[in-house]
Amino acid sequence: MASACSIEESKTPDEQRVLEDRLAAALHGLEDPEQLIQDRNCLNRYLRAREWNVKEAAKMFRSSIKWRQEAKPTEVVCHACKRQRGCHAMRQVGHDQLGRPVFYSSFPQTRLTSETTESAVQHIMFLLEQAILTMKDGADACVWVMDCAGMFVSACNPRIAYAVNQVVSYHYPERLGLVLGLNAGILMKGAWAAIKPFIAPRTAAKLRFLPSPLTLESLMDEQIGEELATWLVKEVELNAEKPLRHSQSIFWEAPPKSEAHDPRGCRIYVDKFLLPYYSVLAEKGELGVHKPHPNMAEALRTRHYETPV
Numbered sequence: 001m002a003s004a005c006s007i008e009e010s011k012t013p014d015e016q017r018v019l020e021d022r023l024a025a026a027l028h029g030l031e032d033p034e035q036l037i038q039d040r041n042c043l044n045r046y047l048r049a050r051e052w053n054v055k056e057a058a059k060m061f062r063s064s065i066k067w068r069q070e071a072k073p074t075e076v077v078c079h080a081c082k083r084q085r086g087c088h089a090m091r092q093v094g095h096d097q098l099g100r101p102v103f104y105s106s107f108p109q110t111r112l113t114s115e116t117t118e119s120a121v122q123h124i125m126f127l128l129e130q131a132i133l134t135m136k137d138g139a140d141a142c143v144w145v146m147d148c149a150g151m152f153v154s155a156c157n158p159r160i161a162y163a164v165n166q167v168v169s170y171h172y173p174e175r176l177g178l179v180l181g182l183n184a185g186i187l188m189k190g191a192w193a194a195i196k197p198f199i200a201p202r203t204a205a206k207l208r209f210l211p212s213p214l215t216l217e218s219l220m221d222e223q224i225g226e227e228l229a230t231w232l233v234k235e236v237e238l239n240a241e242k243p244l245r246h247s248q249s250i251f252w253e254a255p256p257k258s259e260a261h262d263p264r265g266c267r268i269y270v271d272k273f274l275l276p277y278y279s280v281l282a283e284k285g286e287l288g289v290h291k292p293h294p295n296m297a298e299a300l301r302t303r304h305y306e307t308p309v
Contacts, residue, residue, distance in 0.1 A: 011052055019047055019054060026058040032065060041140050049173030049202075064171045073125045073171075080119035081294040086111035088123045089251060090144075091293040092131050092273075093235075093265035094228040099136025100177055102143045102228060103127060106239045107150040109251050109263075117163040124164050126294070128172055133290040134273060141177030143224075147236055149183035156191040162198055169203060180222060181209040182236060231266040238263075252295035254303070264296055278304040 090105035219229035
C-alpha cells in the first residue's frame with residue numbers, strides 16, 4: 001500500500017486543480033450555506049482523505065454538509081466545561097512554524113470525573129471550529145501535543161476514542177496534521193494498540209511518540225517554533241510536579257505575577273487571542289471571532305468587566 005505522503009505527492013498541483021474542479025462539479029446544486037464548495041482548500045482536503053477518488057470524496061462531502069446543518073458545529077459549546085471548570089484540559093496554546101494551531105492536553109490538569117461520548121465530541125468540535133479561525137495563510141490542519149503523564153484508566157475508553165475519531169475523520173478530514181505523544185507509558189501504548197485498528201492508516205501515521213524527557217530540540221524538529229517549544233517544555237515539567245501547584249491546576253486563570261509561566265498558552269497566543277478577546281468581541285460580534293477554552297473565556301470576562309476603565 002502506498003503511504004499517505006506518496007499518494008499526495010503522486011498528484012501535481014495542476015492535477016489536483018483538475019480533481020478539485022471535478023469535485024465541485026459533482027457537488028453542483030447542493031445546498032451549501034457555508035459556501036464550502038467554493039473553498040479549494042476544503043475540496044482538496046476531502047480529496048486527500050479519499051485518496052483523490054472524486055466519487056468517494058463527493059459522497060463524504062455531502063455527508064459532512066448534512067451533518068453540519070444538523071449538528072451546527074459553529075454554535076457548539078462544551079457543556080461539561082461549563083458545568084465543571086477544568087473538566088477538559090485540552091486547549092489551544094499557540095501555533096507551529098507552519099501556522100497550524102497547536103493544542104495541548106494534560107491528565108494531571110483535567111478535573112474530569114467521568115467522561116461521556118457526547119462531552120468528548122462536543123469539546124473536540126468546539127476546539128477545531130475555533131482553531132480554524134486562527135489558522136494562518138497556507139495552514140489547514142492542527143497539531144495536538146498530548147502529555148500522557150498521569151494518564152488514568154477511565155481516560156482510556158475505546159468507545160469514546162472511536163466516536164471522536166469518527167467525527168474528526170468524516171467531518172474534519174485532514175484537519176489533524178500531527179499528534180505528538182509525550183511521556184507515553186504502558187497505559188497509553190496499550191490504549192493506542194486497542195484503537196489503532198479502527199483508525200485509517202493515513203490518520204494513524206500522524207501519531208509520533210517523542211522520547212522522554214522532552215527537549216526543546218525534539219519539538220523544534222517537529223516544526224514547533226522556539227517560543228512555543230520553550231513554553232511546552234516548561235508546561236510539561238510543571239505538570240509533572242507532585243502535588244500539582246495551584247496555578248497549574250487552574251490553567252484557565254492568569255498566573256500570579258510572582259510566576260513567569262502562563263499555563264493558558266505561549267505569550268504570542270495569549271497576547272493576540274486571549275487578552276483582547278472581549279474587546280474584539282464587542283467590536284466585531286461573535287461571528288468569526290476565535291473563542292478560547294470555555295473556562296478561559298469566563299475568567300477573561302470577569303477580568304474584563306471588573307477592571308476599571
